[in-house]
Amino acid sequence: MQRPRFLPDNMTLLLLGVILIASFFPARGAVAEVFEQLSVWMIALLFFMHGAKLSREAVISGLTHWRLHLLVLLVTFVAFPVLGLLLKPALLPILTPDLYVGILFLCMLPSTVQSSIAFTSVARGNISAAVCSASASNLLGIFITPLLVSLLLKTQGEGHSSMDAIFNIVLQLLLPFVLGQLARPFLQAWIxxxxxxxxMVDQSSILLVVFVAFSAAVVQGLWAQVPKMMLLSILGVSAVMLALIMGLTMFVSRRLGFSKEDEITIVFCGSKKSLASGVPMAKVLFSSGSVGMVLLPLMLFHQLQLMVCAVLAQRYAKR
Incomplete structure (x- = not known):
């Protein structure tokens, strides 16, 4: 039986459950330190498996469609961050500084892989181009996102120095990813x-990092700092950003003469932001005390983008 399109997906329900547990029973002291170390190894395992799963052939086969891929990357890593910066004067009066950092961080993240491809398939778009664009976005995001964090957040007093960020990303994310790619010929059948x-490994890694991050934030008074109206404000900001980016991708792809199939790929790959990449990256790039607050906008945006894209994919499919 198909899930009604406006209901949250299973992963979102699990995330909500983890946030509730962390809110009432946060990890403290020695227990928090154990979970912290475990989350580091789980993130390494997560990116190792991502490397082992990613088909090099799928990426290479789509590289000839360079105009489409370039447009998706420009929207993901240029238009989104610019939008986040332009919204700063309107957002700072209604959000805390950490939550605005969270909005800006979400703007710097790569696209999703699985859901971008899935929605492109449902909408009858260019699936091979979606595979290439989403995969390239995630791979390049390992380098681009920490550089953007260093450039755009240094005035916010957040993040590590540029060299620290790059070293941490290489050690905790890129190295396991490369090892996974090297091991792919031996693991492909098993995978x-x-x-x-x-x-389950993917989801468990994300849930563990979210639990650790929100436990630390709750201990420091997260929910006292984020009233209900502020949560609604984050959701409203997410809706505005998603609408603007989707409108931009549709307008530009049509003006540049892309086919409807390519337009679908550009819209779904360009407008999405990856929770699977964002959670471990935030864990590496930000201090433990601020990770929970930084991740809050991303998790709200994640659910919103899934609901909106589910509706849009069905509309495209009926054309």
Whole structure:
């Protein structure tokens, strides 16, 4: 039975459950330190499996469609951050500085992989181009996102220095990813047979990092700093950003003469932001005390983009 399109997906429900647990029973002291170390190893395992799953052939086969991929990357890593900066005067009066950092951080993240491809498929778009664009966005994001964080957040007093950020990303994310790519010829058959197990590893890694981040934030008074109206404000800001970016991708792709199939790929790959990449990156790039607040806008945006894209994919499919 198909899930109604406006209901949250299973991962979102699990995230909400983890946030509730962390809110009432946050990890403290020695327990928090154990979970912190475990989350580091889980993130390394997550990116190792991402490297092992990513098909080099799929990326290479789509590289000839360079105009489409360039447009997706420009929207993801240029238009989104510029929008986040332009909204700063309107956002700072209604959000805390950490929440604005969270909005700006979400603007710097790469696109999703699985859901971008899935929605492109449902909408009858260019699936091979979606595979290439989403994969390239995630791979380049390992380098681009920490550089953008260093450039755009240094005045906010957040993030590490540029060299620290790059070193941490290389050590905790890129190195496991490369090792996964090298191990792919030996693991490919096993990965195919155990796809559900690997999905559980992905989700468990994200849930553990979210629990650790929100535990630290709750101990420091997260919910006292974020009233209900502020949560609604974040959701409203997310809706505005998503609408503007989707409108931009549709307008530009049509003006540049892309086919409807390519337009669909550009809209879904260009407007999405990856929770799977964003959670571990935030863990590496920000101090433990601010990660929970920084991740809050991303998790709200994640659910909103899934609901909106589900509706839009169905509309495209009926054309």
């Amino acid at each position: 195919t047979r155990h796809a559900q197990v690997l999905k």
